[in-house]
Amino acid sequence: MNPHLAEIPPSLIRAINARKRPGDIDLGLGEPTLRPNPRPLEEALEWVRENGCPYSPNAGFPELREAIVARYGMPGMSACVTVGSEEALYLSVKTLLDPARDEVLIPEPCYPAYPKICTLEGVRSRTVGFDAESGFAPRAEVVLEALGPDTRLLILASPANPTGRVWPEGELRALAAGLSERQGPPVWVLSDEVYRELFYTPEAPLSLAQLYPHTVMAGSLSKSCALTGLRLGWLIGPAEVITRAVTAHGLLNTAAGTIGQRAALAVFREPALLEEHRPLYAARRRVLLHAAEEYGVHLVAPEGAFYAMVHLPRERAAERLLEEHRVVTVPGHAFGSSADGWLRVSWVAPNAALVEGLRRIGEFGSEIDAIVLPLS
Amino acid sequence: MNPHLAEIPPSLIRAINARKRPGDIDLGLGEPTLRPNPRPLEEALEWVRENGCPYSPNAGFPELREAIVARYGMPGMSACVTVGSEEALYLSVKTLLDPARDEVLIPEPCYPAYPKICTLEGVRSRTVGFDAESGFAPRAEVVLEALGPDTRLLILASPANPTGRVWPEGELRALAAGLSERQGPPVWVLSDEVYRELFYTPEAPLSLAQLYPHTVMAGSLSKSCALTGLRLGWLIGPAEVITRAVTAHGLLNTAAGTIGQRAALAVFREPALLEEHRPLYAARRRVLLHAAEEYGVHLVAPEGAFYAMVHLPRERAAERLLEEHRVVTVPGHAFGSSADGWLRVSWVAPNAALVEGLRRIGEFGSEIDAIVLPLS
Numbered sequence: 080m081n082p083h084l085a086e087i088p089p090s091l092i093r094a095i096n097a098r099k100r101p102g103d104i105d106l107g108l109g110e111p112t113l114r115p116n117p118r119p120l121e122e123a124l125e126w127v128r129e130n131g132c133p134y135s136p137n138a139g140f141p142e143l144r145e146a147i148v149a150r151y152g153m154p155g156m157s158a159c160v161t162v163g164s165e166e167a168l169y170l171s172v173k174t175l176l177d178p179a180r181d182e183v184l185i186p187e188p189c190y191p192a193y194p195k196i197c198t199l200e201g202v203r204s205r206t207v208g209f210d211a212e213s214g215f216a217p218r219a220e221v222v223l224e225a226l227g228p229d230t231r232l233l234i235l236a237s238p239a240n241p242t243g244r245v246w247p248e249g250e251l252r253a254l255a256a257g258l259s260e261r262q263g264p265p266v267w268v269l270s271d272e273v274y275r276e277l278f279y280t281p282e283a284p285l286s287l288a289q290l291y292p293h294t295v296m297a298g299s300l301s302k303s304c305a306l307t308g309l310r311l312g313w314l315i316g317p318a319e320v321i322t323r324a325v326t327a328h329g330l331l332n333t334a335a336g337t338i339g340q341r342a343a344l345a346v347f348r349e350p351a352l353l354e355e356h357r358p359l360y361a362a363r364r365r366v367l368l369h370a371a372e373e374y375g376v377h378l379v380a381p382e383g384a385f386y387a388m389v390h391l392p393r394e395r396a397a398e399r400l401l402e403e404h405r406v407v408t409v410p411g412h413a414f415g416s417s418a419d420g421w422l423r424v425s426w427v428a429p430n431a432a433l434v435e436g437l438r439r440i441g442e443f444g445s446e447i448d449a450i451v452l453p454l455s
Numbered sequence: 456m457n458p459h460l461a462e463i464p465p466s467l468i469r470a471i472n473a474r475k476r477p478g479d480i481d482l483g484l485g486e487p488t489l490r491p492n493p494r495p496l497e498e499a500l501e502w503v504r505e506n507g508c509p510y511s512p513n514a515g516f517p518e519l520r521e522a523i524v525a526r527y528g529m530p531g532m533s534a535c536v537t538v539g540s541e542e543a544l545y546l547s548v549k550t551l552l553d554p555a556r557d558e559v560l561i562p563e564p565c566y567p568a569y570p571k572i573c574t575l576e577g578v579r580s581r582t583v584g585f586d587a588e589s590g591f592a593p594r595a596e597v598v599l600e601a602l603g604p605d606t607r608l609l610i611l612a613s614p615a616n617p618t619g620r621v622w623p624e625g626e627l628r629a630l631a632a633g634l635s636e637r638q639g640p641p642v643w644v645l646s647d648e649v650y651r652e653l654f655y656t657p658e659a660p661l662s663l664a665q666l667y668p669h670t671v672m673a674g675s676l677s678k679s680c681a682l683t684g685l686r687l688g689w690l691i692g693p694a695e696v697i698t699r700a701v702t703a704h705g706l707l708n709t710a711a712g713t714i715g716q717r718a719a720l721a722v723f724r725e726p727a728l729l730e731e732h733r734p735l736y737a738a739r740r741r742v743l744l745h746a747a748e749e750y751g752v753h754l755v756a757p758e759g760a761f762y763a764m765v766h767l768p769r770e771r772a773a774e775r776l777l778e779e780h781r782v783v784t785v786p787g788h789a790f791g792s793s794a795d796g797w798l799r800v801s802w803v804a805p806n807a808a809l810v811e812g813l814r815r816i817g818e819f820g821s822e823i824d825a826i827v828l829p830l831s
Contacts, residue, residue, distance in 0.1 A: 082553055084699045087706075114507045120714075124500050131490045132684040162538050162686070162708035169707050174457055178577075196706050201554075308508040308713025310538070323460045330463075330572050331545050332538035336712050337684025338496075 091413035107407035111305035119345035137329040146347035157321040167297035167314035181231035187415025208417025214379035215242040219253035236271040238383020241423035245382040255290035274384040276303035311339035374441025392420035404439040467789035483783035487681035499717035513705040522723035533697040543673035543690035557607040563791025584793025590755035591618040595629035612647040614759020617799035621758040631666035650760040652679035687715035750817025768796035
């Protein structure tokens with residue numbers, strides 16, 4: 080048996096979700112509750128009626144790869160169509176690192192799969208925490224100071240799960256400059272941009288790929304189009320990296336699904352579909368912030384994605400909220416020790432449930448002074 | 456960069472397919488040319504219209520996992536729904552082996568991905584060739600004698616790509632007995648049953664899982680239902696193995712696609728759909744055998760799948776057939792050195808193309824005496 084599998088800790092998110100009872104208010108979700116636009120799926124099925132359901136090339140249909148690079152990539156980059164952005168994360172670790180020597184650096188709080196993928200691959204990883212006092216604001220200095228001599232990959236997310244933070248342009252520029260100045264082999268950066276279309280800042284988030292050449296980007300239709308079950312994502316990066324990633328991808332699962340790829344082609348032909356849900360999330364975010372203020376819930380105003388970090392430094396807060404107040408949230412330490420004393424609240428729930436959930440959280444935490452950290 | 460990626464040889468099958476010109480007769484295909492029954496796909500889309508397209512649980516929808524085990528598994532076994540059987544192969548190597556110590560034994564000619572997956576995972580693998588003289592008939596003795604002290608996984612395929620051979624019951628029983636008698640930790644067997652529904656023997660092929668407990672099975676809808684692009688497969692095995700495989704699977708790609716899983720549920724509710732194409736292949740196989748006899752093509756009569764091995768011991772036979780006779784075939788050595796001097800002919804092409812392809816192969820090889828090896 081593979082000894083690395085035994086080293087992977089069980090999922091806290093799954094454990095808390097398993098304890099959910101009917102009638103509980105679910106602020107623990109990791110996927111949209113909005114319905115997908117059915118048109119791209121209808122078009123995909125129409126294509127299958129005419130053409131059958133054959134394999135695509137390993138890397139994906141060429142016209143889809145081109146559309147992905149045209150929207151999200153940089154000149155000269157290439158794309159591999161993947162089984163969701165999860166496979167793009169996995170392929171990055173699989174491709175870019177030599178497990179015998181290299182190390183991965185992961186700023187946290189972070190998506191728990193990042194360190195777990197490293198463990199599965201036998202790759203050393205280290206985390207460095209962003210400052211909770213600042214609402215987990217991404218800071219280049221924190222990352223640059225934590226780089227070690229063996230660090231060959233850095234995993235960033237912007238907008239980030241669980242913090243909802245977006246890397247601001249100034250910090251990205253400082254990071255790109257710091258990485259470029261380093262001697263020796265380059266530090267690659269995996270930029271997880273699965274929430275790229277869901278931002279509430281005045282400008283769309285910048286990608287590090289626009290500033291630093293040794294960047295690969297993971298993305299998908301899962302969050303922007305409420306198509307998590309489509310399992311349609313991509314890895315974008317320099318062509319020589321993508322060529323190697325495609326070799327691994329072909330042995331992992333041959334190719335992403337044809338129906339998902341045809342649906343994605345329909346989406347990229349009509350890119351407004353990628354942005355269709357953002358105003359709905361922006362409106363729900365206002366409901367969230369209003370309810371947080373009303374019920375005295377301390378949270379970091381999200382700049383992107385559909386999560387918010389809530390400060391609730393009480394023992395077993397998530398467990399007690401679930402047991403005593405019937406609200407599902409995820410304990411912050413599921414995302415790294417820097418988020419101890421915090422909860423991740425997902426605000427994809429319908430407005431009424433969201434408001435009632437915040438009310439109960441406020442009640443539970445009522446001893447603590449109410450502050451809403453501002454959007455930086 | 457991961458040094459194992461550089462060790463993986465380029466695909467000979469892809470190289471020869473890349474040289475195909477319009478008008479060439481394509482006997483190189485690895486997927487059905489039949490059209491899938493549209494009903495399961497329509498049902499899946501109907502489900503998505505009503506329910507959206509959410510994630511399934513990591514291991515797949517529970518009712519689908521149960522249906523898969525009910526049809527193909529043994530009591531007490533469990534299933535993980537995978538992204539095609541390719542992912543099931545990958546997960547088996549990933550889960551069952553310790554790369555630091557264990558070795559994989561692969562009888563060949565075999566699907567080229569088996570040794571490549573091992574290389575990608577840094578797992579040692581060795582092949583042992585079945586006897587070309589006997590038409591690559593599977594023999595337990597050949598496998599048992601080749602086991603080494605570190606062998607912890609054996610990869611079998613029945614029906615097999617590229618040989619079209621099925622493991623007969625007697626040989627499977629001898630294999631199970633030999634493996635059971637071995638001292639020390641068990642040798643696991645990965646039984647690749649992706650062609651399980653496409654057999655032309657009087658009885659359905661037996662699975663080693665029916666005889667030997669340390670067996671995991673890979674399967675999919677790809678070949679039986681002409682749904683290669685659906686990427687819907689499964690890994691079946693003892694529950695404790697599947698639990699570990701699901702951990703890896705979740706980090707690789709979260710879950711198999713929801714549309715594919717809903718379509719699979721529709722198929723398993725009406726299992727005749729799994730067998731719907733077999734009579735069509737059986738009829739085409741008769742066309743193949745008749746044309747082979749007529750044109751003096753030496754081939755091993757297939758017992759399953761949709762390939763046949765053609766004996767054509769001339770230098771660069773596949774290249775010359777393509778260049779001079781415009782027929783795409785795959786050189787035998789793509790599947791292992793025991794198949795040097797042979798070609799893999801895929802007989803999924805329409806009857807007219809198949810007959811004309813065989814005619815040209817016969818013309819090219821006309822010096823050699825015509826024999827058709829019997830169905831053993």
